[in-house]
Amino acid sequence: MTTVTTTTTPAAPAPAGPADGEERQVRRRRRLSPGRRLPAARMLGPVLVLLLWAAASAAGLLDPGAIPAPWTVLETGARLWTEGTLADDILTSLRRAGTGFALGLTAGIVLALAAGLSRAGEALIDGSVQLNRAVPTLGLIPLFILWLGIGETFKVAIIAIVVYIPIYLNTHAALSGIDHRFVELAEVQGLSRPAFVRQVVVPGALPGFFVGLRLGVTGSWLGLVVLEQINATSGLGYMMFQAQNYGQTDVILVGLVVYGVFGLVSDTLVRLIERRVLSWRRTLSS
Amino acid sequence: MAPHAEQLTRPAVRLRGLTRSFAGRTVLDGIDLDLPAGQFTALLGHSGSGKSTLLRAVAGIDHGVAGGGTLTAPERVSVVFQDSRLLPWRRVLPNVLLGAAGGDAEERGRAALAEVGLGGRERAWPSELSGGEAQRAALARSLVREPELLLADEPFGALDALTRIRMHGLLRRLWERHRPCVLLVTHDVDEAIVLADRVLVLDRGRIGLDLAIDRPHPRSYRDPLLGEYRERLLTALGVTEDPA
Ligand SMILES: Nc1ncnc2c1ncn2[C@@H]1O[C@H](COP(=O)(O)OP(=O)(O)OP(=O)(O)O)[C@@H](O)[C@H]1O
Ligand SMILES: [Mg+2]
Numbered sequence: 001m002t003t004v005t006t007t008t009t010p011a012a013p014a015p016a017g018p019a020d021g022e023e024r025q026v027r028r029r030r031r032l033s034p035g036r037r038l039p040a041a042r043m044l045g046p047v048l049v050l051l052l053w054a055a056a057s058a059a060g061l062l063d064p065g066a067i068p069a070p071w072t073v074l075e076t077g078a079r080l081w082t083e084g085t086l087a088d089d090i091l092t093s094l095r096r097a098g099t100g101f102a103l104g105l106t107a108g109i110v111l112a113l114a115a116g117l118s119r120a121g122e123a124l125i126d127g128s129v130q131l132n133r134a135v136p137t138l139g140l141i142p143l144f145i146l147w148l149g150i151g152e153t154f155k156v157a158i159i160a161i162v163v164y165i166p167i168y169l170n171t172h173a174a175l176s177g178i179d180h181r182f183v184e185l186a187e188v189q190g191l192s193r194p195a196f197v198r199q200v201v202v203p204g205a206l207p208g209f210f211v212g213l214r215l216g217v218t219g220s221w222l223g224l225v226v227l228e229q230i231n232a233t234s235g236l237g238y239m240m241f242q243a244q245n246y247g248q249t250d251v252i253l254v255g256l257v258v259y260g261v262f263g264l265v266s267d268t269l270v271r272l273i274e275r276r277v278l279s280w281r282r283t284l285s286s
Numbered sequence: 287m288a289p290h291a292e293q294l295t296r297p298a299v300r301l302r303g304l305t306r307s308f309a310g311r312t313v314l315d316g317i318d319l320d321l322p323a324g325q326f327t328a329l330l331g332h333s334g335s336g337k338s339t340l341l342r343a344v345a346g347i348d349h350g351v352a353g354g355g356t357l358t359a360p361e362r363v364s365v366v367f368q369d370s371r372l373l374p375w376r377r378v379l380p381n382v383l384l385g386a387a388g389g390d391a392e393e394r395g396r397a398a399l400a401e402v403g404l405g406g407r408e409r410a411w412p413s414e415l416s417g418g419e420a421q422r423a424a425l426a427r428s429l430v431r432e433p434e435l436l437l438a439d440e441p442f443g444a445l446d447a448l449t450r451i452r453m454h455g456l457l458r459r460l461w462e463r464h465r466p467c468v469l470l471v472t473h474d475v476d477e478a479i480v481l482a483d484r485v486l487v488l489d490r491g492r493i494g495l496d497l498a499i500d501r502p503h504p505r506s507y508r509d510p511l512l513g514e515y516r517e518r519l520l521t522a523l524g525v526t527e528d529p530a
Contacts, residue, residue, distance in 0.1 A: 189385030
């Protein structure tokens, strides 16, 4: 073992470095942001899991009754699709989630704008929404069934509530948290109130809105799954519920895969829109 | 008297008995002040003496601050803040055009950017500008409105010394071209002497000293004759040059 003191030049042969001990080549600091993203890196984890699953099935390590092989799930999916029931179920589920999401999104934005832009709106709306938030929305299901019947309306209503709350909360917080310095600037520049809202308040609140939007999208799928498994006569959840009664694990997995694809596609879509709209932001992930 | 001459001598800003206080503590204690149109005035004072309070009152953005007195100011007022206050979600040109009206607004915006040496940077994001460039963009934004009164609250306070000297030259040239009435708040005595034709010192809520600087422009920081003004201002500010 040799002790290296700070005054000596490194004893090890350094082919690239200059021999002069005084001049040290400047090396870039270790970067603290994670660096460039690998292309399609997000899919690496899922693909790995899929490979493990396939390998374990092929090796006979998994009970096919509990966890059927990936190809069995694919076959079942293809069969259900050609028989026409899967496409119908998917459409029904999509319509439910889509309608509920659209209503929730609209309500969330309108209420957040009303509460964020006027004191009267805030007094009327904010407290009520905070109260609404305190009650877990899925707990409202029995009440809504009594009010609206067990048809589509109550399902859409529940999904809409699940969606509007995070969108409202985040958008409202962003609207009311607008930087005071920008308000002053808008006053000085003589902006009218509509121009101020359009050019300063809304763009400034967009990052918060997108946080809420992503939570809302997730919420709409969550609501859908719960609702369809409690009481439905069509849709993906119903298909899975039936499969549970007959012990068809492969059908349940088909349903889960479709839910997963829904979630992934919608989240990617929101992410893409967000990246476009908030292109002025430079964050760690850029 | 000819109407033209009257226009020239009519004060752009007129304060009479202006008072402002925060939580019962008086910050501005009855200020009487006239700023003639087209005059370049600097306002000095200790930290906390009320310079920003006075400027914000003149700009009409001191909502909810207790106070009285009368205040008249022109219609078109621009304010330059210590930070550039560019909206991060707008590119430079749209930032400069914030609140600008009229069909030729964009043209004026481009011209203003060129004037401050930012021609070609119209499509940059504010986050891509250096501190000095951002502050020049803010100056351009204030020019687009063709202000009769330009209020600036330590506009160069966040810049390094070299950039600041450059910005002094720029501000003075812009003033010579557009001739707004300027009220420049600063804590830098040299900045005040080199730039302004009149320097006010705010002291205990009143204008403690009102000093005309009668030296030709452009002025050099090395001009020994400016030292006399510096002395008087430092004395008014209570700074005694005692090396011991
Ligand atoms: N919004 C406010 N609420 C309470 N007090 C305030 C407020 N704004 C200013 N003050 C007080 O008024 C006094 C004058 O403040 P002002 O900002 O005008 O000082 P200034 O001369 O601009 O100082 P500086 O050179 O540090 O910017 C200070 O004592 C400050 O604490
Ligand atoms: Mg100040």
